[in-house]
């Protein structure tokens with residue numbers, strides 16, 4: 001079983017690659033949260049993966065909620081592994097994920113991995129050069145292959161690079177709160193009120209008011225799925241996203 005969350009397709013692509021190679025079922029945590037499917041039977045020697053994007057060096061709020069609410073029934077022999085997709089640095093996400101799993105199940109991840117992919121935090125990072133973006137995605141392939149090899153052999157260890165001191169965790173938690181201020185969103189006149197942003201929002205944080213998206217701040221995970229998936233690129237966040245372009249994983 002592989003649990004995943006993905007706003008723009010990177011983590012879903014990685015989860016799919018792992019699932020095909022390891023003959024695992026992939027499970028969307030957004031569907032689980034929406035349908036109340038939170039209890040899972042884990043088989044003997046099963047490989048149980050969690051594939052999440054890194055947000056502000058930590059877990060997206062949706063992933064935190066899932067990990068806090070999930071119930072995993074296991075006889076203890078399963079292999080648990082965590083995969084962070086990230087753009088620049090995964091920071092402390094591996095440590096935080098470990099803490100969450102331990103709090104819920106009393107056990108830690110056997111292995112932690114990372115895959116560097118295009119950084120979808122476009123208020124800061126420029127994804128407008130499609131060739132460069134493709135190169136980053138090409139370089140992700142051997143990283144995914146290595147994870148498959150290790151998971152296939154139940155290999156343990158912490159392979160998440162760019163680890164940083166844990167005392168920075170509260171600072172980055174505050175930074176994520178700052179990022180999640182939905183007042184930074186603007187909607188351009190090219191918006192046709194199609195409602196795709198509302199339909200696709202993983203946190204049910206968007207509703208259309210007079211044909212224009214409005215965000216509910218305390219629900220929004222700031223995944224930027226609305227911005228990157230808008231067919232008219234009408235949703236912006238701050239001053240830079242327009243010039244930094246939209247991104248969806250090419251396999252989406």
Ligand SMILES: Cc1cc2nc3c(=O)[nH]c(=O)nc-3n(C[C@H](O)[C@H](O)[C@H](O)COP(=O)(O)O)c2cc1C
Nearest residue numbers: 006007008009010011053054056057087088089120
């Ligand atoms: C709100 C937000 C915060 C992010 N923070 C980080 C970060 O701290 N470090 C990093 O390396 N990448 C960061 N990223 C980039 C994503 O982790 C990366 O692009 C990921 O592969 C996106 O996965 P997805 O396509 O499955 O949603 C951030 C992206 C978003 C939207």
